[in-house]
Amino acid sequence: MRVKPTLADFVKAYDVRGLVPDQLNAEVAHALGAAFAEVVAQSEGSPAVVIGHDMRPSSPDLAGAFARGVTARGVDAILIGLASTDGLYYASGALALPGAMFTASHNPATYNGIKFCRAGARPVGQDSGLTQVRDLAQAHLDRGVRAFDGVTPGSVTRRDVLADYAGFLRGLVDLSGSRPLRVSVDAGNGMGGLTVPAVLGRGEGRAPLPLTIDPMYFELDGTFPHHEANPLDPKNLIDLQQRVREHGADIGLAFDGDADRCFVVDERGDPISPSAITAMIAHREIAREIAGGRSAGEVAVVHNAITSAAVPEIIAEQGARPVRTRVGHSFVKGVMSEHDAVFGGEHSAHYYFRDFWFADTGMLAAMHVLAALGESDAPLSEVMAPFERYIASGEINSSVDDASDVTARVRAHVAGRDDLVVDDLDGLTITHGHTAEEPMWWFNLRASNTEPLLRLNVEAADADTMARVRDDVLMMIRETR
Template identity: 65%
Template sequence: MTDLSTLIKAYDVRGIVPDQLSAEVARAIGRAFAEVVAVPQGASRVVLGRDMRESGPGLVAGFADGVRAVGLDVVDIGLCSTDGLYFASGRLDAPGAMFTASHNPAAYNGIKLCRAGARPVGQDTGLAEVRVRAAELLDADPSQDEDDVLPGSLEETDLLADYAGFLRSLVDLADIRPLKVVVDAGNGMAGLTAPAVLGTDAGLDALPLEIVPLYFELDGSFPHHEANPLEPANLLDLQAAVVAHEADLGLAFDGDADRCFVVDEKGVAVSPSAITALVGLREVAREQAAGRPATVIHNLITSRAVPDLLGAADARVVRTRVGHSFIKAEMAAHDAVFGGEHSAHYYFRDFWFADTGMLAALHVLAALGEQPHPLSALAEMYTPYVASGEINSTVADAAAAAERVRAAYAEAYPEAVVDTLDGLTVAHWEGAHPQWWFNLRASNTEPLLRLNVEAADDDIMTKLRDDVLSIVRKEDA
């Protein structure tokens, strides 16, 4: 039987074209998605979108053929960001598929799937069944396909202007002070969406923003740098441009423009945890002003500043594991107004509980433009602790390495709180001195352990980081 486990992963589909992901494979996945997810949901159509990669049109066509073979209609919205596809899924109340490999190199492509209303499809919510059915379809004898189904229709439509107008309706920037903003699209889909949302390309009124564009040309070969702002090297051009243009801030988007990273006026990257706290407090205040209790979701590697600050604002704070399918499910289960991940994914109840980097950017612009202080001063308010960033270690046995760490810290700090919600988290925090916590998570696809450390000051963080790494990287006895 065809093995698609290296292609269809825990959260999405991702692989090299055409070796792993071809039009034939896309057709099988499209049909499997229609049979396993769309039809049981009662859907009559599926909405498709794609990023700027050259392989996109052929994969979309294959997937659409698979969907239509089941008798469902296809709405193709063409070039869009991933949050643009989520908008279409929510607005049209239809299951959707976004063809993108996000920040991966040009040789890759992939598919992010969702149910109607942009609800997630992950390993535990249908993706495993899609993988099994797609493999069956690829292994089947085409001559034995006796389905007598009238194929669904294909409609092409452009929803960019609707998407831009909807985001503008959620955050009012009309009366903020003038801001100069450098936007690095990384040759990805923000080159299409930023001029529509922040400018006038979608026919909207001009905002008090001066946009300095970097790499807005759509080019899936990523000629300037990888469209992955999580890597510090990919922020260097934006940081230099912010300083050179004396801008108020910079915004960097990944390839499919669902993540947004922020740089202050000094060219210093602002922690996504700080952005989670900033946007979260804005959304909590709005809920409370309407007389509603507010819940915010954060994943377990965000800064402790997030639950500290939001809890102090009388919000209910829910901690969840890393991964968009998990946090989206928690968002819906708790009717949370906002959610944030340290990877710079930001989720909004008013955006069908889905993630949208552009809406987070609008909140940052509003927060900055509604008061006179620079972004560095605002960010400092939301960054009281010191973090290591994510550090990867290649290990022969991830479970054994994590157990060595657990045993060492259980003995040295019996008062520390240990949990295994997502990997190993050891926290010496509430009422403790010194304050610190760390998390060790195993990669789903590689022999790696990912370490995140946070502490009350740099000295504590450095000592803790180095100690945990020494235990992780110690050879098995």
């Protein structure tokens, strides 16, 4: 007899992510569906919940069990079937309904998970309902609840939104005037294999785009037979880099498993940092707002605390307002809504758009990059060069016994220095401005929410300074082990 799982072990700060079936199974999904219907849908007066799923073998059954939990509480369920996470956000926004997306994103095939949102793709996190959903679902599991007395069950319907999603995105970025481009795309056997042809390929009643799509691993396969669908890990970009070089592509795109993140390599096969993509899209969106009649000072763009220093610099150079926030989609979305920001970007390749209900979409970000390249006669490396100003270390993880203690000791190492600025917005950030004696540099230390790790990011004006600061901080961390 299987022991009932403890939901607190795998219901995280922003979503659900657990092993199948030991943690996430049909019984758990049913309980979470019932709890979500009560805590989110009924509390905001929504008559239905929209539910999508990725290509993992366990996803359809889990989504079906969740739908049965939703309908058991008297709320209707709308199943949109196979979808990317931003496809689910589209359905939530267009239909004004709360939603649930079954995916474990880039995690291995043994995992699955759920990303939740309120109506209009608004986030659901630990401070905005997820804790209540978890606790109520745990109570349902503990009592063995499968039905609710006196409740008229809701109905289950199916709806295909893929074509509407594709049409909506194509209405936001016009690629019809682009010069012809050869685009290599690595879908990683994830949902990009469904959405890329729908958005960038030939559609019924639509004029073809001047794009030649060179597909890689478009077959939907949640066992990920070629490589993990996690382009944040450099080893998972190797196939795409080689393909771009061998086929003479103008650009390479790589999507993660649920296709809400997009990574870009240039015509040489060299990766372009997500911070540079953030800066470039911000530049385009600010220019569009100004062309539409807004004054630059009215335009806000949100970026997280780990993006390159070039991001706020480029935003400010256009006269717009850079707004810095903590890492994480619920923080970015919340701050974007508060400031009515036109765009937001993270160092992890999540890109958020006001015109997409402040939600993140890798496909729309890819379209902006394609548009910028298609409007220029230059190769992508030259198009992106103005947005790559500094040298970054990338994220470096260190195992520690007590992250807060280590962070405090690093802080003590730099205490009292007048040339440094200390910032506690998201972990510990230490910044040194450019002086005659020393170039600009900064580093950030953040504790993982789920593991005994400290995450270090360093950026500097040149490679030597970055390496020196990186090594100095890592030595401080090692000394405290």
